[in-house]
Amino acid sequence: MSASRTLVFALLPLFASCQVFKDQPSDADRAEQVRLQGELSQVGGQLLLRPCQEQRHFVISNDGATDIMRETAELLGGGPGPLFADLRGSLAASRQKGVDGQLQLSRVYRLQHEGRGCEDPNFKRSTLHASGQEPGWSVTVGGRGLVLERQGQQPLALPFLEEQLPEGRLNLSSEANGQRLELWVAPQRCVDPMSGAVQHLAAELRLNGEVLRGCGYYGGARSD
16 A cells, blocks of 8 residues: 655644534545544443533443443543543434433544643644653644644744555654654554543654654544
8 A cells, every 4th residue: 555645844833722523524424423522421320421612411322332431430530520532423312311412432532631621722723642751742733834842842843744654554754953753653542651541542753763652642633
């Protein structure tokens, strides 16, 4: 399979927040799915999602597609709820009293206690975010550049080359401003060792010969 490459020259613009996204239709099933962010709580053995800036509640219907019940129980056991959740699925009506519908879950992007959650100003225009610990680092990617942040250093904006690889993997690379950077991500459940946050991508940052590992998730500007 040949790889698909995109060269990006400009620097990353300011980000803005947004919490609900509907995919561009690529097929009938995909067109019916939405991506929702909000507060996830466990009530009476069920999971309820309250989308950001809304009062509606959706009961999560999982059918074994993900491990969200176990993951939520583990995170809620480590601290008070609710959790921030970033999910994809299909909305449907529900006859259950006290809820506004159900979300038939197909993907868990994130589950986390810490972080900005609904107040994240970078989410809408970012396509990818990856981060790791010890030492702390993060890479936020947008349509026109990426921003590298490292503990104790100023953020650095860089152009990058993106290579799409088989099995949903991505490679981003940059050689600018005296930096040699490669970011590899792959679809794999990843748990932050310090916060316990669950994300859907495993990440590896290679920066000037140093290898740093972490987790990642797709931003709101990416539809897959």
